[in-house]
Amino acid sequence: MSSIADNIRSVTRRIQKATQQAGRKPDSVRLLAVSKTRPPEDIRAAAQIGQTAFGENYLQEALDKIEALKDLPDLEWHFIGPIQSNKTRQIAESFLWVHSVDRLKIARRLSEQRPDELGPLNICLQVNVNDEERKSGCSLTELPELATAVSELPNLTLRGLMAIPDPNQSEADLKQSFQKLAHALAQLKQSLPGAIQLDTLSMGMSSDLEPAIEEGATWVRVGSALFGARPAK
Template sequence: MEKIIKENNLSSKKITIIAATKNQNINIIKKAISIGIKEFGENYIQESIVKIQELKNYKNIVWHFIGKIQSKKTKIIAKNFDWCQTIDRNKIAILLNQYRPKNLLPINVLIQINISQEENKNGISIQDYQKLAELINVLPNLNLRGIMAMPEIKKNVIDNQIQYKKIKIIFEKLKKQYASIDTLSLGTSLDIKESLLAHSNMIRIGQSLFNR
């Protein structure tokens, strides 16, 4: 990643690495913490709550929920996570706002956009994200920080570039509309370069970090 940043004259100071720790055990996460990783992304509620509880005495750990959100799980997310990256409908936003404890800061949230319009992938359509952003912006217990996307990785380079360009345009548009927006969560182990070139400043890495 550092090579990509250097070759393309990008700034690494603003890039946050999220360690995607789905199916990783506590000892692996502790090792990650020991080398300076502070932010962790979890997909499954039951698995993540065990980890959060066991690691509650570690200071400055930030937990991101990056999985599919079920309505019945919103209360747990609201009470235990610092970020929720996968809001894609009004109902989820309203429930997270309702269940966020008053003694906690507003939960940081991202709107997940289904930029590739894949039927089997979560995320709101590019036609509807603006209405969701308007709603989140007025909910007092949510802090709208930006967008998250998982583009389909296509064989054709041009098709890929079109997708990432669309995401960048949407992000820049929202930044002009809402002062709180500063985060584009785009990129995994499979598309780091494309994401950084689209000015992603939050990368979710699991495979290349843990499966070496």
């Protein structure tokens, strides 16, 4: 049975190979280790070989891990799950990045509740690129208006876009989904003020990180390839 360290090295090689094949800079893609449902010991094992960025979906579980691992000050916590209005304060107080903002109400609350001493919260807008009925995310049509409004909020920095394309698509359709997100980011860069740091595409997971990187991903969110299959509920 391979260790977490071995798995991280293997995924890192995949990222490096895909980045090279896409003709991109070696450091242009970062690995976000999706640690939801994993114990603090797994995160600690990953941190021991240099992994610093971890993505969490469930707030209370994440807060417990942040407390358990507070002796590791270099860890970078990303919230990547659906956001309820009554959870925004703790998210704003505890995370460096939020990848899953899909409506202005949530963005406003995060901005209002972000402690000044922590600096702006890095935000990605989640886009429902395949218009799936049961999936979170704004539509591509709604995106320009939402991005403009979020970019004006004082305690947030709009960094880019996130998507979770339909995994049941063909390889060609999946690639097109990634292209849609990349094209949407390119359009926002042209329409929003130049000072906005629109430099992030959070897309690609364990099974599809290579095509995501080919289309411009800067964060790939990888869980099972690092930690193994998630425990059954």
